[in-house]
Amino acid sequence: MSEADTIDTVPNPPGKSKRLILPLLAVICAFAGFSVSYMGFWSPFPAAGQRVDAAAAQVPDVAFVDVPPLILSLPGAAPRTLVMTVKIEAETGKAAHVRQMIPRISDAFNVFLSEIDPVAFQRRGILEIIRNEMITRLSYALGPDSFDDLLITEFRIQ
DSSP states (O other), X not given: OOXXXXXXXXXXXXXXXXXXXXXXXXXXXXHHHHHHHHTTSOOSOHHHHHHHHHHHHTOOOXXXXXXXXXXXXXXXXXOEEEEEEEEEEEEGGGHHHHHHTHHHHHHHHHHXXXXXXXXXXXXXXXXXXXXXXXXXXXXXXXXXXXXXXXXXXXXXXX
């Protein structure tokens, strides 16, 4: 007999292949579930899509009230002008009150903007600071429940 016949082959232990099947099956199922939901065939949260559609259907009517352009001369060595245009977002029922208070709103905005140091306009993030301060002054002039938001539609320094 040859030596090849005399070598005993050791078979794989029976439990080793079974231990590989479960993790492999888990990976395949996870990949299939991700793929199906990513492609949009199935969603794990079917009610979430319905809530978004219902919320979009319940958007209240809003009005955008124009504030006259704010034009200010900035002091300094070189004469510069700040031009700012603002809109106030309010519910349609409250827009008439906002329009009635435009002179007070313009005054509050002009007083605030004229007190800003001209050097501050060159700093990063000044627009966010100005917007937040203008919202605060708008709440003092109108009341916090009279408007929804303040939109700065134009901000330039000439």
